[in-house]
Amino acid sequence: MHAPLLSLTWTDHVTGRQGHLVVDRLVRGVSSGGLRMRAGCTLEEVTGLARGMTMKEALHYDADSDSGAPPARYVPLGGAKGGIDCDPRDPEAYGVLVRYLRAMRPYIENIWTTGEDLGLSQDIIDRAAAEAGLVSTVQAVHPLLTDEAEARKRLADAFAVEVGGIGLDELVGGCGVAESVLTALDRAGTDHVGTRVSVQGLGTMGGATARFLSRAGLKVVAVADIKGTIANPDGLDVEALLAARDAYGTVDRTALRSGDRELPGDAWLAADAEVLVPAAVSYAIDSANQSRITARWIVEAANMPVLPEAERLLAARGITVLPDVVVNSATNAWWWWTLFGDIGADAEESFAHTRRSMRALTGRMLARAEADGTTPRTAAHAIVAERLPVIAERFGWYR
Structure with a gap:
């Protein structure tokens, strides 16, 4: 690079x-x-x-x-x-x-x-x-922008939209993460209903991801915040946890139900789940703690949560990492789709455009990985390597 x-x-x-x-x-x-x-x-x-x-x-x-x-x-x-x-x-x-x-x-x-x-x-x-x-x-x-005033109003209006008590700007990123998960499940022939998920972080990205996955029929069995991990093998009440979190994604423990258990902060790693979603800090999964993971997919809702050596070890064990450059890219794209006018300040239009774009992008990455016999991250980088010269030729590096 x-x-x-x-x-x-x-x-x-x-x-x-x-x-x-x-x-x-x-x-x-x-x-x-x-x-x-x-x-x-x-x-x-x-x-x-x-x-x-x-x-x-x-x-x-x-x-x-x-x-x-x-x-x-x-x-x-x-x-x-x-x-x-x-x-x-x-x-x-x-x-x-x-x-x-x-x-x-x-x-x-x-x-x-x-x-x-x-x-x-x-x-x-x-x-x-x-x-x-x-x-x-x-x-x-x-x-x-063609019309700056109109574009700024459109973006401001979009930021004012709330769905179920959460701002649209917070939700689109999680919608994109969820669509990446669902695309991977579909390609593997895995039913959405009952597929178990563990999420690290219940802030903007993690909270929205948990909402969309639970509404798609998946079972969120563990979530982690700064105080520790909350787990329930029968599934957590995601909406109740979202309503009980503070501005930093920390859940008020008085909102927990009788079947919910409080576990150590790193227990989310070893949760009995098919999908693991690190949605908090970078460098969360390293070569040492990766050995505790039994999930089939790790979906990078956070930026750079899986270290390279850990990813190599996970791949050797048959665990697939869906990379951040694809998985969590919808938030950034939604800003520009809205500002430039490809979509309006409307929740359903935003979600539909996000789902369509993320399903196509994730599917393209997974198909490329399968065809080349590589990991999804390597496939994503290969797609980038093909597109950057085209972008440079059409728009220049600096102008």
């Missing part, structure tokens, strides 16, 4: 905490990638995430859209990522966020579009961005 276009580390003059920005690539002069905040966030981590965003953008580009089907209004951007080394629960965290955004203002105004990621909600980022003097965290893309 190429070296990133831009890589920088910022030090907060008030607290001494550090933040990072990596722009992996520009397409049409713009890059896309969220901003995360967690204690221990490193430049290496952000670099890997930025490269992943380049791949996600490329995977959602239909190179043949201009020959046959009506062309999509959204065409890909480059990949980027921001990260701040700070616990988001720290009393100083919000001030650090505002100062980071103020320092990154020239990049956000011109080349980097960003939004919520691990540890930060869009509401908090928007509030901090306004305090930092920004018009929007996606203002760098505004010059590419």
Whole structure:
């Protein structure tokens, strides 16, 4: 892979905490990638995430859209990522966020579009961005829009939509993860109903994934949050757990039913389930703890949760990893489908478009892996390797 276009580390003059920005690539002069905040966030981590965003953008580009089907209004951007080394629960965290955004203002105004990621909600980022003097965290893309005012209203309207008490912007990512799971089950001839799932993390991505999978008939038997793992072999009441969680995805234990058990934090790994969904931190599955996993599929709802050596060991045991660059890519794509006008500010239209796109993308990846005799991740990377030169030829690296 190429070296990133831009890589920088910022030090907060008030607290001494550090933040990072990596722009992996520009397409049409713009890059896309969220901003995360967690204690221990490193430049290496952000670099890997930025490269992943380049791949996600490329995977959602239909190179043949201009020959046959009506062309999509959204065409890909480059990949980027921001990260701040700070616990988001720290009393100083919000001030650090505002100062980071103020320092990154020239990049956000011109080349980097960003939004919520691990540890930060869009509401908090928007509030901090306004305090930092920004018009929007996606203002760098505004010059590419046909009608900026209409596009911004459409996105704002979409963010105002709620379904079952959860914002549409939170749900689309989980809808995409769930569709990846269902596509894999269908290709394997496995019934949806009764297939057991264990989820690490009940925040934005994990919570929405649990909702869509349970509504598809799968049985969520374990979920993990910062306090530990909640398990029930007969299936958890997902909606009750979602209603009892705080802004960080931590579940109020008074909401548990008599059959629900509280287990150690890492018990989700060894849950008796066919599908394992790491939906929280990066590097959650390593070469040591992978031996505890008995699931048939690991579905990366989080970014980079499975380390490379662990994935090699899992593959040798016949366990398939569905990679993050495909599985969790719907959130980013939904922003752009909405902003550019490929879909409106409507939940059912958003879910239908997400399901259709993610089923096609996951199916293409799995078919490529089967044809080439490789892993799904290798297949996804091969698809990216074919598409990036086409994107560079059509849109340039920088312009």
